[in-house]
Amino acid sequence: MIPADVKLDTLGYFCPMPIIMTSKKIKELHMGQVLEVVSDDEGIKKDMPAWCQTTGHEMVGMEEEESQSKRIYKAFVKKTK
Amino acid sequence: MTTTQIEPAATLAELRESKPDRVTIVLLSGELDKAMAAFIIATGAAAMGMQVTMFFTFWGLNTIRKKGATSSATDWLRRMFGFLNKGGAENLPLSRFHFGGLGTKMMQKVMKQNRMPGVPELMETAKELGVRYIACTTTLGLMGISKDTLIEGIDQFAGVTTYLAEAKQGSVNLFI
Secondary structure, eight states, rough: OOSSSSSEEEETOOHHHHHHHHHGGGGGSOOOOEEEEEOTTTTOOOOOOHHHHHHHEEEEEEEEEEEETTTEEEEEEEEOO | OOOEEEHHHHHHSSSSOOOOEEEEEEEOOOOOOHHHHHHHHHHHHHHHHHHEEEEOOOOGGGGGBBBTTOOOOOHHHHHHHHHHHHHGGGOOOOOOOOOHHHHHHHHHHHHHTTTTTHHHHHHHHHTTOOEEEEEHHHHHHHHTTGGGBSOOOOEEOHHHHHHHHHHHHHHHEOOO
C-alpha cells in the first residue's frame, strides 16, 4: 500500500476522462502531496506514466486490484511542480 | 481481493524521450465519431500540458456552430445549402450506421450509459483546458456561415497561413 493524501475516484470513466480529472485535481494539491487515482480503465496503466513524464509530476507507483471480478487500477502521483 | 504492484519504471522506459509541446488539429469532418476523436486528442493533449490549437474548416465548422444554426447568406444557393447543412455539436451524424438518425441516437444512448462524454461535453472540457479554436474564414464564407451563428469562444478567424505558422512549431499535427 502506498500512502496517499488525496483520493480521486474515476471509476466508470473512459479515456481521456481519468487523465483530465487528474490534471484538474492535481492543481488542488500542495507540493509533495500524493494523489491516488482509482480507475477501472486499463489504459491508465500506460497513460498515467506518460502523463507524468510529460507534465513533470512524479509517478510514485501503481497497484492493480481484483475485487468482485472487476479489475481496478490505482495510480499514485506526487505533485512535484 | 488481490493486490499486485506494477513497476512504473518499466512502462516509463517504453516511452520516447521526445516531449511534444504543441499540437495542432485540423477538423475538416463533421461526423460525430471523427469530431470525438479530434476532441479526445485535444483534451488529452491539453491535460498533458501541451498547447493545443484546433483549426475548423468545411464540415468541421458544424461543431462550432450554434445548435440548429442555418445560413444567413442572402443568395438563395447558399441559403438552401445552409438549410440542408444545419449546425450544432449535438446534431453530428455518425460516419457509418447513421440510419437517418436512428443509429446515431442509439450510439449516443450507449455513450451516456457508459458515462462517456459526447462532443458538446468534450468541447466544454477543451475550452476549460485552454484549447484554442480557429475558424477558417474562407469556408465560413463559402458555406454562408456568419460569425454570429458560431458558439462563444472562437479565438481567431484566420486562414491557411495562420494554421501553417502554428503547425510549423507543432510536433503533433493532425488532419481529421
